Amino acid sequence: MLKKIAVVAIICWSHxxxxxxxxxxxxxxxxxxxxxxxxxxxxxxGRKTGTKEIDMAANFIAAEFKKSGLKPLGNLSGYLQSxxxxxxxxxxxxxxxxxxxxxxxxxxxxxxxxxxxINEKSGYVVKTINENxxxxxxxxxxxQTKKNSIVxxxxxFAKDFNRLKRIKRDGFSxxxxxxxxxxxxxxxxxxxxxxxxxxxxxxxxxxxxxPGKSKKNExxxxxxxxxxxxxxxxxxxxxxxxxxxxDDAAGTTAVIMLAQYFSKIKNNERTIIFVAxxxxxxxxxxxxxxxxxxxxxxxxxxxxLEMIGTESKWGKNSAYITGFEKSDLGTILQKNLAGxxxxxxxxxxxxxxxxxxxxxxxxxxxxxPAHTISTSKMDIEPNYHKQSDDVASLDxxxxxxxxxxxxxxxxSIINGKDTPSRVALKN
Numbered sequence: 001m002l003k004k005i006a007v008v009a010i011i012c013w014s015h016x017x018x019x020x021x022x023x024x025x026x027x028x029x030x031x032x033x034x035x036x037x038x039x040x041x042x043x044x045x046g047r048k049t050g051t052k053e054i055d056m057a058a059n060f061i062a063a064e065f066k067k068s069g070l071k072p073l074g075n076l077s078g079y080l081q082s083x084x085x086x087x088x089x090x091x092x093x094x095x096x097x098x099x100x101x102x103x104x105x106x107x108x109x110x111x112x113x114x115x116x117x118i119n120e121k122s123g124y125v126v127k128t129i130n131e132n133x134x135x136x137x138x139x140x141x142x143x144q145t146k147k148n149s150i151v152x153x154x155x156x157f158a159k160d161f162n163r164l165k166r167i168k169r170d171g172f173s174x175x176x177x178x179x180x181x182x183x184x185x186x187x188x189x190x191x192x193x194x195x196x197x198x199x200x201x202x203x204x205x206x207x208x209x210x211p212g213k214s215k216k217n218e219x220x221x222x223x224x225x226x227x228x229x230x231x232x233x234x235x236x237x238x239x240x241x242x243x244x245x246x247d248d249a250a251g252t253t254a255v256i257m258l259a260q261y262f263s264k265i266k267n268n269e270r271t272i273i274f275v276a277x278x279x280x281x282x283x284x285x286x287x288x289x290x291x292x293x294x295x296x297x298x299x300x301x302x303x304x305l306e307m308i309g310t311e312s313k314w315g316k317n318s319a320y321i322t323g324f325e326k327s328d329l330g331t332i333l334q335k336n337l338a339g340x341x342x343x344x345x346x347x348x349x350x351x352x353x354x355x356x357x358x359x360x361x362x363x364x365x366x367x368x369p370a371h372t373i374s375t376s377k378m379d380i381e382p383n384y385h386k387q388s389d390d391v392a393s394l395d396x397x398x399x400x401x402x403x404x405x406x407x408x409x410x411x412s413i414i415n416g417k418d419t420p421s422r423v424a425l426k427n
Contacts (some may be wrong), residue, residue: 023407027039029400033391035064035253036309039226040391047244048230049155049279050201057226061206061276064256068263070208070274074293081205085279085288086173088114088196095192097183102192106182108164109194110143112173116194118150124179125149126186131156136163143167143178150179152186166324171285203278205286210263210414212271214418219294221273221370221408222258222286223281224251227358229385236415239387246376248388250309252276254403261407262414269416270300277359287359296363301329301413301420302361307384308402309394312375313348316398319375319405323355327369329420333409342405349378369420375402 038060045053062079067243068389072078093107109116118124125147129138142149153161179192190320206226210311212218228244243249259274273294277286321330324346333344347354355361360370375398376384383389412418 006149022265023261023404026264027257027400027404027407029396031257031260032253032396032400032403035256036245036249036391036394036396039249039252040243042241042243043191046230046242047226047228049203049227049282054227054278055204056279058204058206058276058278058337061226061252061256062208064071065206065208065274067261068208068210068256068259070210070259070263071231073207073273076207079206079208081207081275081290082202083204083287084173084200085203086171087199087201088112089194089199091197092156093192093291093358095181095190097181097187097190098342099189102181102183104158106161107192107194108161108180109196110164110178110180111194111196112198113177114175114196114198115191116179118148118177118179119191120187120189120368124177125152128186129153129157135160136167137159139164139178139180140167146174146176148176148178150190150192152181152183153183155182158182162256171283171288203289205278205290206276207290208259208274210259210268210274211274213272217298218270218416219273219299220257220268220270220410220414221275221299221363222254222305223275223277223302224248224305225278225286225361226276227254227278227281227286229281232387235387237387242385242387243390245391246268246304246307246309246383247385248280250307250394250399251305254305254308254399254406257403258407267411268414270414272414284359284362288362291362291366296368299363299368299370301410302360302363302368303406303410304358304370304372305406306358306372306374307376307381308374308387309310309396309399310375310377310381311395311398312345314343314345316395317342317401317405318345319373319402320345320347322358322372322374323364324371326355326423327371327421329369329371329413332412332418332420336409336412337405340405340408342401344373344405344409352378354378364423365425367422367425369423373402373406
């Protein structure tokens, strides 16, 4: 019996070593440098959302997906997944309550309409927020009912009233309005007019699909965001470009290289989706939109790659997984790397809430075992959101090893042998 086990172990290890040798030829530091050097180049001026330079980055990523032979997602005709980002700028508001004038500062509207005219006959649900209530909690609950509502807020919240504007930031169009008025009593009659400037900007994710064999309707997602901060005030060295080499050209480079790798080894029983998200830095709108285009019940796992270009706190050949305890995906990856020099660790920065701060969060909230893999030392990372985050600051050799580890550790999920447990949904 022991002899039989030993033979099986030798066969498995030999297979792993063969895969390792193969991967050393398919995932190389030279290729990582080629891709990184373009995405983090001065030519792309920091890949700020809404600029022509981020469009150039999108076209580059799409071309790389095409070279790997990926297919478009769903009904898309190509790799660009475009959507409207709605921006609402307040112009003015006025109104009366039981004949008394209400000042503009005492009216806040959460809306994507350019104009709202309402009165007591408009059919809006009337709500109140009382002195002893939790202002933002009650206001958010009312907003999330998704009904046209007018809410009269006790004047005890006068100092915090403007915080209600934070309930919804720029993003997607909504078909209901929530109007807050700072007033202690519910008036018998009222009339309010709110005017906004509404603009729609087209934003673009880049998505490619490698169809599976026996489990085509089960999906594994590899993702990263390709936007960054653009151009800002020059630093002491005269550099004004936030190149975002680590944040997150590194992750995007990994997604492109993983697409190359899996399209060549062709061992995916499950369908793999490769996606580069836009607008992470301004609210995660790219991943939010993408999450609405897939069925979360069909997504088996999501590997979100964020800032993998520097050594982790444990040094080389290591990375961490956010939300490690929320599913057994991390345990599966550790098992698949047993006997190698590479280690995946739980997130060492739990107080920073990283699991909910990146593009994995939207699908994770829907139960998908969606986790972010990173090496960034979030407590002391010297180049985070600085102009010095350029290619020269990266350890491309170590980054290449991280990409190899992701490829090898995910194989049992890709080939359908392992299925990670779901993330528990919040009540």
